[in-house]
Amino acid sequence: MAGKLDLDPRVVREARALAARAGQPVVDLARSHTTVSVERAVLRLAGVRGADQDGIPWVNRLVDAVRADVGLEHGVAVPVFHAMRATGVDDVTVLAQKAAAGAVRFGVPLKKADVTAARRMARKATGDGLRTIDRRRAERERMIKRYGDPAQRPWIYLIVATGDILEDIPQAQAAARAGADVIAVIRSTGQSLLDYVPEGATREGFAGTYATQENFRLMRAALDETSKELGRYVRLTNYASGLCMPEIAALAGLERLDMMLNDSMYGILFRDINPIRTFVDQRFSRQVHARAGIIINTGEDNYLTTADAVEAAHTVTVSQLLNEFFAHEAGLADWQLGLGHAFEINPELPESFRLELAHALLARELFPDAPLKWMPPTKHMTGDVFRGNLLDGFFNLVGALTGQGILLVGMMTEAVVTPWLSDRDIALQNVRYVLTGAGNLHEDFVPAPGGFIQRRAHAVLAEAVDLLKRIEGDTLLNAIADGTFGIMKRPADRGKGLDGVAKHAEDYYNPVTEALES
């Protein structure tokens, strides 16, 4: 479907080159720092499981203990596995328990032979975790072969959010039977700012359900049953975001989640998480997703909920280009890039629908091989559910006309209640009507050369290039500090989670990064 907008390939190349230049300093920063959550993810892959009686995971206790003795800057792998050798403990979880009781002292060995031995053990232990991720990926590929992918594009993406995993499961299965190809379990609102991943099956959440390894496992198992029943592989989505992004990415890989919300800047802008913390966690989590064959979903829709969707249209393009650069750098392939955008233009604005079409088509043509994630109106959903249903219908139509990859189903009760069973049914009916009646309309839809849609797309791309030039000159961290994206101002020395960041020492060692980059 390339070529409908007659974009100048030189401008597109320039935009990509600018994004790469703007992003590179951030990559360098990410490569030279670690965080508590990256180190905890390493330990999770090395086999640390479970939590203490207060619900604090043993990985947290172990990283805290190592950090208290030798700091974070060497990485925890060598101190931990050196301690395993020194104490003769052969189970990392047991070591964590002993360390939490104060029975283990951590240090970086002085002798080169000890370092080599500790590294070898760490490599072996985390290698087991990575092999599990590989097995899960192969399992997914087998199941897709057996049950098949959805018959149509876009894939239909539905959200469940009851707060209780045991309630979520039948809702998710019902949604899949009703036509959903992808189920997203929304997280409890507070989770992004928790500096640990809760343990076990959870039944108490606010506006969503906690992301835990056990909840992941339960939901995946339930959807495997449903996939078998429906003869169609139903994908599962969760959120690798917030302060525990790297660990959640690892857990998603271990439990065969299929898609993860994973935006390079969302946590910074919308959760006030420290920019450096975010970029370091981002890179690691994306490397894990790349290995696990997980499709990431980026969060550009969010910019449009705080800023005006017409004025800020180019910030979406800029963010998509940056997300693409960071994703490629971390090893993700184009088919794994669910770059986000949304239908958020004020419907009162004249030509609003044509503008939406222009923006959606621009994303499609800039990223022809990415399964773009198309997100429904939220900001202009008013509680008038009848009008909301109409807006969602037009949103679905843009999705069909511009060949979007993943369509998040809009609810007419957006901004009113968490979706009811009947809301979901009405919303799916809306999607089915549009996809059945107009699903192939993109074959006939060609905007007039030099017409409104082409001109608008060119204008947005030109503004994106201008903004990228400014960002590159000013540096991305300063641009974020100045409130370039979504009006939020986020300086690099502020925000939550900064105290969990450390610059690498000369001898920093991370067996997982080593394996993922080899």
Place this chain on the structure above:
Amino acid sequence: MSIVRPYGDTTGDGMVQLSFTLPVPHDKRAEGAAIQLANKMGMDPALLVHAKPMGDGFTFFVVYGRVSHLVDTGQVQVVERDFPLLSAKEVNAVIKRRLRRRLNVVGACIGTDAHTVGIDAILNVKGIAGEKGLEYYRELSVTNMGAQVSVPDLVETARREKADAVLVSQVVTQRDAHLQNTRAMSAAFREALPAGKRPLLIVGGPRFDELMAAELGVDRIFGRGTTPREVASYLVHALVGGSK
């Protein structure tokens, strides 16, 4: 005339529409059950216009019907705006003349609520519905703490910024989180600051009952559809006195 009835297409016809789901499979009995519910809600006759099975064991219904209830508009209790609505220019002028310093406002979403859409609509320059937010008012000094702010942080910031008013937005209402958070917030301010030193406490959100201010320990509640200008006018009215 303060007695009214719902209006379908004729004065006094009392017609309303209703949709709901019953946890039963779709059959004749289910449709009868839907009509029974509508009857019990006061719809008589109730006309079942749509019934659709959803998944296993659920049916969605749309019912039209006539209700016999009368509504007396004279007996409705609401919080009427008891202050004059001023323009941004007037707000600035009154503060400048009467207060002779900028009026300090601190805003936040407290608790686990991550939805900044409400507080941003009121505070951000961008504003809402064509009205600029409070940051745009020259004589207002605004600190927007954003989402998931803890109550102690809010109290501390209000103290540091010498806040004249604290604005709290609550969107999430699951398990009455908005009410609990508001009570915790007002209690914390009462504990931390003596009566004369306490800032004006204002909460807003789409699901608040505007009549509950006293019960929640706040000075004012703003419900859905509130604009920045209304909030600014109220601040001037409550803190600086009338516009004359």
